[in-house]
Amino acid sequence: MISKAGLAVVDALSTGREATPRDLATETGYSQAHIYEVLDGLLDAGLLIERRGPNNQRQVRVAAHPVNEAYRTLHSELSHVDWATLLSPATLNVCWFLDDPRRVSEIAERLKITRQSVHKALSPLKNRAMLSSSGPKYAASNNLAPLLAFAQAIVTHEHRSRAREYAPSATVEWCDPNRALVRVQTTEDTDALLDAPDWQVTALGRFEEYGLQFFLAGEPAFWYAPDEELTPAEVVCHTLVLNSGSRRVSYAMLLIEALDINQETLTDTATWYDLESTVAAMYQVLQEGVEDSDESPVVLPSEAEFRALKEQYGVA
Template identity: 25%
Template sequence: MVKKSHFRVVSHLIDEDESEVSISMLADQLGWSPGHVSRIVSELEAYGYVQTKQSGRQKLVSLTDIEPIEQLEGLLTEYSHMDLSGLIAGSGLQILYYLDQGRTATELAEQSGVSQATVYRRLDDLQRVGVVGKSRSRYRLNDPFTVLVSIARGLFHQKHRHEAEKYATGLNFIWETHDEYLFACGSDVSADEFYLTGPALFGEFGVPLLTRDRRHYFRTDRRSKITPAELVCHTLLIDDDSRYRTYCLLLMQKQGIDRTVLRERAEHYVSESATDLRAIIDELIGFLESEGTVTAEQLPEWEEFKQTASEYEVTL
């Protein structure tokens, strides 16, 4: 979580408008201990929000030039009379992540993982200063504060990228929310809460694939393993072409994946995906249940699929 102390440091560096400041000076200005400031700066540097360099015996801190920091700087400068950094820190940033469209407090709580009571409190605070408006139980950001969505998403993405870069090279993000993300990379990853997924994992579930595709990982702290239903969703997010759809059909049949569970897992990924995952899942289910009578574009002919299934020892 991007805590209030993190935003306090960032907003202070913006307010002071200094290119670089030492840890000791920053501690004096904020009234904090040097040790506490050093810890906060280290966390911010790990997120990619600030950078440091050694100058003699002093460590100098400066803001990075990433887009969300520049956007935040513009907003905090223009509305310096408001405690925007306090309003958006912590759970506020998680809620803002999902205010890209009008949403109810219940929807915001479900997507952000913030309790509904806290969502209401944060929204009330944002409404009070004119950042958020409400119409028919749906909350929206008012102009010119719509940029807060871009800021929230940019800050979380930067945090995710810096985290993943500790373990992987050649990153390509495929799907992400404020606390989970799916990515492709050019290396193996061995770290807590990073789970192998995509075509390379099919062999674990009885469908060994000969593929030289890049490795894919899912970073989450919400679960401890990738289930077959989860794997189908990830694979379709990676690529929904005819080859990958056939992979998913084989896995669905081999593992006897419960259709209701599969639809539920697809729902989890829909809001942040450019792919209509629900529609694709319904097509795959319809194809299997009708033995190819109900088909769609990018699905194989039933006889062709039967042959492929036989090769993989999948019973239809």
């Protein structure tokens, strides 16, 4: 996660100008020694570009990077706010959850921090009247879409960098501050993540563990969520996030049937992936045998198609 000092440097360079470490130390108020450390980290992360000026002096500028583009948009659309002072890593993490109204306890549980820590992270936004409240729930005000986009860019960059330490072809398909779903393109990268700590095969590649084996066209997907159990409900959601075509929907329904996954449990998990309506439609078919309709959020199998799939894989 980008530090406050790192954000101050990005802010100072957001207009596209070049600057020396001495210039940046003067503008941000951080020591020149600390600025050197910050610059090294930002260069390693691909956020900055460096060249040597007269007398071999370091000159840096922002790179063409999604994080920098998101910050430039935030700065241009809401230029009256001193974002470099206002935002901290903790506040950016909490911002990921503010697209919908959420309870502080819900955010705390998801981030595995205390409610007090969430309130502390929210306080800079509360003090600037940037939050809209709905009872005990908080969400970002309507005009703060650029802030949410910047928080998402930061979180995605963090997970992409982590995955690419092992697998250079990795791309992030979904993430929150503590979790990430990624795809890779090569068998070498698959092998690397299979051997890496904290990474697990998920989605269709995980079905074999439950007695359902399918041909994988390409490499399996991987899940990063340290110290958390990968549940069947998560596997169903990952399958649908990666591909919501009719075959994948059928396979997800097959896993629900094979493991008798509780609808409430799956719906609670699906909330984080914006899949609640998809899950509801799937259970409607499973429980009531309703045919596909134009109003369904996904293409669902007919009763006959799904019955044949169950027979093929021996699911009662």
